[in-house]
Amino acid sequence: MNDTIAAIATPYGSGGIGVIRISGPKAFDIASKLFSKRQSRPQGCTALESHRVYHGYIFDPENRDIIDEVLLIPMKGPSSYTAQDVVEIQAHSGIIVLRTILDGILSQGARLSEPGEFTKRAFLNGRIDLTQAEAVADIINAKSANSLKFAASQNLGALKTQIQGLREKLIGFLALLEVSIDFSGDVEPLEPSTKEMAKFYNVIIDVLEKCQEFVKQHDDACFLKDGIRITICGAPNVGKSSLMNRLLEQDRSIVTAIPGTTRDPIEEGLNIDGIPFVITDTAGIHQTDDLVEIIGIEKAKDHITASDLVLFMKEPGTLFTDREFEKVVPLENQSGRKVIFVINKIDLEEGNLPKLSKKYQHIPQIEISALLNKGIKELRQKIVTISIADLDMEKSSVIPNLRHKKALEQAVESLEAVKTGLEQTLEEETMAIDIKNSIDSLGTITGETASLDILDSIFNNFCIGK
Ligand SMILES: Nc1nc2c(ncn2[C@@H]2O[C@H](COP(=O)(O)OP(=O)(O)OP(=O)(O)O)[C@@H](O)[C@H]2O)c(=O)[nH]1
Numbered sequence: 001m002n003d004t005i006a007a008i009a010t011p012y013g014s015g016g017i018g019v020i021r022i023s024g025p026k027a028f029d030i031a032s033k034l035f036s037k038r039q040s041r042p043q044g045c046t047a048l049e050s051h052r053v054y055h056g057y058i059f060d061p062e063n064r065d066i067i068d069e070v071l072l073i074p075m076k077g078p079s080s081y082t083a084q085d086v087v088e089i090q091a092h093s094g095i096i097v098l099r100t101i102l103d104g105i106l107s108q109g110a111r112l113s114e115p116g117e118f119t120k121r122a123f124l125n126g127r128i129d130l131t132q133a134e135a136v137a138d139i140i141n142a143k144s145a146n147s148l149k150f151a152a153s154q155n156l157g158a159l160k161t162q163i164q165g166l167r168e169k170l171i172g173f174l175a176l177l178e179v180s181i182d183f184s185g186d187v188e189p190l191e192p193s194t195k196e197m198a199k200f201y202n203v204i205i206d207v208l209e210k211c212q213e214f215v216k217q218h219d220d221a222c223f224l225k226d227g228i229r230i231t232i233c234g235a236p237n238v239g240k241s242s243l244m245n246r247l248l249e250q251d252r253s254i255v256t257a258i259p260g261t262t263r264d265p266i267e268e269g270l271n272i273d274g275i276p277f278v279i280t281d282t283a284g285i286h287q288t289d290d291l292v293e294i295i296g297i298e299k300a301k302d303h304i305t306a307s308d309l310v311l312f313m314k315e316p317g318t319l320f321t322d323r324e325f326e327k328v329v330p331l332e333n334q335s336g337r338k339v340i341f342v343i344n345k346i347d348l349e350e351g352n353l354p355k356l357s358k359k360y361q362h363i364p365q366i367e368i369s370a371l372l373n374k375g376i377k378e379l380r381q382k383i384v385t386i387s388i389a390d391l392d393m394e395k396s397s398v399i400p401n402l403r404h405k406k407a408l409e410q411a412v413e414s415l416e417a418v419k420t421g422l423e424q425t426l427e428e429e430t431m432a433i434d435i436k437n438s439i440d441s442l443g444t445i446t447g448e449t450a451s452l453d454i455l456d457s458i459f460n461n462f463c464i465g466k
């Protein structure tokens, strides 16, 4: 962390502004060597005041030509992104101009940063915790207004505060247990009173329940980050691809009157009312000897199994049994999978519509015409209400990610052992080990006890310049 790093912080390509970021002890020094407020070349002593915006020019240190007219923002640590001295240079955005400025900076003693290294420095300097660092990536990758909302609240420290709160409660209990443990044999251990133990029993239950709630929050809401997976399925030619295109409002899938048009699953991101979905159009499912179709049907089935919501499509005037439905959408052992029964082509036949049997009356049914764009608005609404029916958006103002969930599950396991220990008045030593484990598990979430592997796997997923 004692060296100075630099990188282009904005995406490659032409654009209005491109930003280069420098962080480290030499940041101000390097900037003052390359920057001048005038069109005459820098004397290497431009005094830079922190948190001001300077207008001027960046010079090529070799041939002393002006490379670009820029705005330069010096920020003295710790009041900066990394909590080190940082200089940001706003230049024109073009690959060559940014690359040339960066080369100049590197030639003055900075090194090219690794992916996520700026954010990693912010973490290592204690300006942010791991959940906030992860939220930076979530903000960048947010696929909808809602995912952005959750990422932003995590970035402000919502999850950090709650996890730290739980951890502190456990640390308090551990301290009490430790004075009661006779480490040396010299001093008489202090037995906590029954009242104290009863108080901590409640604390353990409380923390345990909070951890379990967080795990549930992950399960209920994680799809808001990655997108709710929808699969459109049904027999060939019922209009699956036509519906796909209607929902996406673009010609994504090929539509023809020939049954068996779609073979490969076609996947696309879709945003309805700020909620991200990933929708897949699939091959029509039926008995066939066509090898390509058979593979397409296998893939369709895989998508159905992996999706959160299935749009099962039928057209009017066809025979229909529960068995046919069950073959396409196997519902057993698939908790949480939701289905909408979509009847397409109602423009052809308004009466005589296929129906699910009594057994499946709870499955919502909707009639549409993909060709005439009828019922599509209603279907969109139904998709949203069904998808987020179980979700309490306010309660889920933070969504633990998979990494957090795993750590929380470990904490739950240790806390359950403590709970049993208290109920059966087991040895303090044993309980102290379990408490320590749960404190460590929670610490990996915020980063207090995260291993180097964990840090690497988080920061390596960032882009360079972040
Ligand atoms: N009349 C009418 N025709 C429709 C409607 N939706 C789709 N079609 C027609 O039905 C035919 C098949 O449509 P597709 O969207 O390709 O059907 P598919 O289910 O994707 O078919 P496969 O990919 O072959 O399984 C095309 O000729 C469409 O124009 C509708 O609502 N009404």
Ligand SMILES: [Mg+2]
Binding pocket: 240, 241, 242, 253, 254, 255, 261, 262, 281, 282
């Ligand atoms: Mg198709």
